[in-house]
Amino acid sequence: MELSLHRLRMLRELHRRGTVTAAAAALHYTASAVSQQLAQLERDVGAKLFERLGRRVQLTDLGMLLTEHAEVILGSVERATMALEEAQDGVAARLTAGVWASVATGLLPPALAALAADHPGIEVRTKELAPEETAGAVRDGSLDFSFVIDYSDYPMPWDPTLARVVIAVERLHAAVPAGSVPASAVELTQLADYRWILAGPRSHFGRAVRIACQRHGFEPKIDHEVGEQATALAMVAAGLGVTLVSDLGLSLRPPGVDIVALTEPVMRTVSIAHRASAARRPSLQLVIEAVRAAAAEQGLGASGALPVPD
Structure with a gap:
């Protein structure tokens, strides 16, 4: 058998x-x-x-x-x-990672380029998933690690069989049609009368933004419910409404979109999740170090990380 x-x-x-x-x-x-x-x-x-x-x-x-x-x-x-891996002089391994759009475009390319130069025996393959799905795929064994997020207003529930390492800390900014908001910074409440473009309430991002708006005393008027940040930004550029975008998501910004700071910023922590049993795996640790370095080079180092819930 x-x-x-x-x-x-x-x-x-x-x-x-x-x-x-x-x-x-x-x-x-x-x-x-x-x-x-x-x-x-x-x-x-x-x-x-x-x-x-x-x-x-x-x-x-x-x-x-x-x-x-x-x-x-x-x-x-x-x-x-x-x-x-521990017994080899040079680490050789193939890892599969769960990613989403802003991580895949803004953080992973420089990290993998540096990793390939320093440790050519490590191959990282990626699968793009919704942020809500990546941790479960790690637990189930279909991914070796994944990127996960926690928002200041909405931390993600956690599985005790997984471990995570904080990689980056991002601010969320207002993304508005060019010229529609003259100020360089606004309170979130100042966007209450605008039409919004936002992910659905079941998504972690969509739920986190709704909670932030509710904390500031209003429900966002959502005209367009879309899942992809790039799609939302394209709709902002067309003048269809406003949305929020993270630091890493700024790489997806098309022409016609102004980025306006929030005076009381919504924060999010980006972490790498992996099975706790794999914590000593050398290739995984080298990948984590490369991604951390890439985040630090972009000014998104983890020194101000949000508390990670138990």
């Missing part, structure tokens, strides 16, 4: 999520692909591992037994990877 690590990871996720659809979403596969791989795992084992109960899936006793061993096996693989 040969057990695929890939299929064991899917079985573990099925146990955690309870449905094939949820497991597939967590692992970034289609539900049909996960179903096919789990069926193949049953054929590999030669026994029934799960049974359907309506929309949910329940593991059989053998399925539970294999899932328990899968946790041990997958943990051993991670520890073996770390041991091999």
Whole structure:
């Protein structure tokens, strides 16, 4: 019997999520692909591992037994990877990172360029995900690390199986149509009568901005609900409303957008999240150092970081 690590990871996720659809979403596969791989795992084992109960899936006793061993096996693989890296004179590794647009454009390129020059054996691949999804993908094993954010008005809930290292601290600024706000700095309340362009309330960014506005005594009048910061800024340039943008997001600014400081700024902390069990992995530590250096060079060093919630 040969057990695929890939299929064991899917079985573990099925146990955690309870449905094939949820497991597939967590692992970034289609539900049909996960179903096919789990069926193949049953054929590999030669026994029934799960049974359907309506929309949910329940593991059989053998399925539970294999899932328990899968946790041990997958943990051993991670520890073996770390041991091999520690034993090498030069670090060689391939890591997969979860990113979002402003990190991918404003922070990662200089960090990876420096890493490639100093440690050419380390290869970093990226997957662009919503910030709300990246930590879960690290926990589930589909990413080695991810970038996560905490806002001064809205810290992100945290998983105790993960560790995180603060990388950068950003301010949020008002992004307004060119010439529409003559002042160089405004209070957030001064934007209460403007039309807004903002991410949905289920997104971490959208929720954080709404909370900041509510703290200043108003509900933003949202005409356009969009998920991508670049899209929001393009709509600002067209005169369709205002939004907030972070320091890293400034690299996405098109012509026709003025950036106005907030007199009482909304802050956010950017961190790298990884599994706590991987804290000693040399390649991961070298990546963290490279990203920290890139943030410091842009004036976004972590010395003023927000408190990280337990």
